[in-house]
Amino acid sequence: MNWKAEIKTHKGQKRVVVYFDYNSSAIERLKQLEDAKWSKTLSAWHLPDNSTNRKRFGIEQEATLNTDKIAALENFVVYLRTKRYSSSTIKTYTEALKSFLSFYNLKPLESINNSDVINYHHQFILKNKLSSSYQNQIINAIKLYFAIIKDTAIQINKIYRPKSEKVLPHVLSKAEVKKILDAHSNIKHKTMLSMIYSCGLRRSELLNLKPNDIDSDRNLVIIRQAKGKKDRIAPLSASILEMLRAYYKIYRPKNWLFEGQKLGGQYDERSLALVLKQALTKANINKPVTLHWLRHSYATHLLEAGTDLRYIQELLGHKSSKTTEIYTHVSTKSLQNIKSPFDDL
The missing domain is CATH 1.10.443.10 (Intergrase catalytic core)
Known part of the structure; x- marks a missing residue:
């Protein structure tokens, strides 16, 4: 069954929101969980945001970013807005960059280099079996961010992309x-x-x-x-x-x-x-x-x-x-x- 879970604020409370295609047996299992509710607004089931539910649905506990990483993300958002990127693109790039910076939360920004990018690919993207499209989003965000800051060890032109997947579009008769x-x-x-x-x-x-x-x-x-x-x-x-x-x-x-x-x-x-x-x-x-x-x-x-x-x-x-x-x-x-x-x- 294809599904995804994320944390959302619903009616003033943080909830674990679960999206999946209709499946009667999955719904019955969800109903057995404490305080599981269906939301017509979200078009999804949601449960209390706690460590048990996060672990149950594979949501990692968010680590607190260091001050320099928080400032980096804020400056990145300002730059993207100035360049008139769409809100969806800003959200995608910011979340992608946040994932990368969180991985190197304890390493100074100016010390992050190309080897770190390769290591992130192996130890996070490939290890978690994430898609090549997600990997490309990460690369876009990294290249864009490190191109606009000074004093960086990153060599933008040497960051490689994954081989693109040849996927045919789905067509109906x-x-x-x-x-x-x-x-x-x-x-x-x-x-x-x-x-x-x-x-x-x-x-x-x-x-x-x-x-x-x-x-x-x-x-x-x-x-x-x-x-x-x-x-x-x-x-x-x-x-x-x-x-x-x-x-x-x-x-x-x-x-x-x-x-x-x-x-x-x-x-x-x-x-x-x-x-x-x-x-x-x-x-x-x-x-x-x-x-x-x-x-x-x-x-x-x-x-x-x-x-x-x-x-x-x-x-x-x-x-x-x-x-x-x-x-x-x-x-x-x-x-x-x-x-x-x-x-x-």
Whole structure:
């Protein structure tokens, strides 16, 4: 079973919050634990934050950082904000750098060198079987931080990266996508999932849309300041525009195109994930589908329909064409025309 646990403040108290895909036996076991509760807001189970629960769910006790490391993290955050990095990137880089600095908490910053980076890889990342993507986040944070401070033993240009994993994107068939998009009768839920697929949106891009970002005269959606601080546009199909109009008449959103239960507040990303999960249950699809699968499917279906890769790159907001080219490996259009020699036996 895939799961993760983290410490969060919920209703003024620190709790161990556990996220996992629906599993009846796991839920029954959780119910037996003291003060285990389900939170609709968090869309997760949570328990008291104590050493027993931290150990039970593999959460290490946080060591207190030395003063120089705390100051280093604070200065790093200020630098990232000045450079206008997004809040999510700031959080990712800061947590990555904190992990590295915590490992060398007792060593002066100016004494940390490239051998320490290699040792951290072996003694922490590889030992704990962490992903190469996490390792890359660490490297990005280390290189960025040590590039902006003076008196360092780190040689930035000699920090190496792990060999990247060649992982193909997950793609759904058009029939599966239709089942998912037709699963909800709630117009808001149906429209949100449909927008992600029909425009190839990332989750954050959907949630950051505002009513004025829909240009109904030109049949376009304007995606503002997406990944890489770039604006882009995507075409709106006639059917999705009709769906948006029906949705707007009912909900009349003010600040965000899709608002949560709180008037004028942005729709919660975990609630959106739950919307997809419910759609999968109703559609009787047992694959571990995520919202990003809809974006991958959009790109692959465009490619299979004959859309040029350059246009798909622009529609998805990819900086490099190499990122877009990965969809050629999952497109079945050409593969279906290949006749197996087995058929001639």
